[in-house]
């Protein structure tokens with residue numbers, strides 16, 4: 001269902017822009033299938049979506065992600081490869097019983113990348129605060145969108 005070519009052309013391609021209008025605003029397609037449907041659908045859906053939104057947007061506001069570079073400074077191309085994995089969903093009586101076992105190419109193979117802070121002169125502690133994952137404290141650092149500092153150099 002999530003690979004319906006009518007709705008999602010080239011469904012195996014990673015294209016987050018599928019879910020954006022031309023002006024960059026989000027479409028109403030929230031792809032809710034992963035949470036089930038009907039009277040036993042996931043009660044944690046809204047919490048899970050809000051938490052993921054907060055984590056991912058905080059991360060992307062703080063860091064940019066780039067291809068890794070080799071010893072000659074050339075970008076290493078990413079060839080997406082996926083590995084099979086098993087997802088099991090079991091539902092118990094008396095409500096209804098079902099067993100779904102899904103085996104598909106669901107896990108991306110690891111690949112090298114470069115995670116670059118968007119802020120100049122920021123320590124790991126300050127960047128952690130900015131993601132909202134560390135202790136909060138007022139921070140005052142220069143915003144520099146193109147700062148090219150690899151995180152391992154901090």
Ligand code: HEM
Nearest residue numbers: 034035036037038039040041042043044045047048089091
């Ligand atoms: C990305 C995160 C999550 C995914 C993909 C997910 C997915 C699912 C799915 C597929 C079901 C079964 C729906 C069905 O039987 O049709 C389910 C049920 C459930 N989920 Fe989640 N879930 C997530 C996060 C959470 C969280 C954060 C909570 C709790 C805070 C939660 C609590 C539950 C509960 C209690 C049920 C059983 C509902 C029932 O049987 O009436 N889930 N979830």
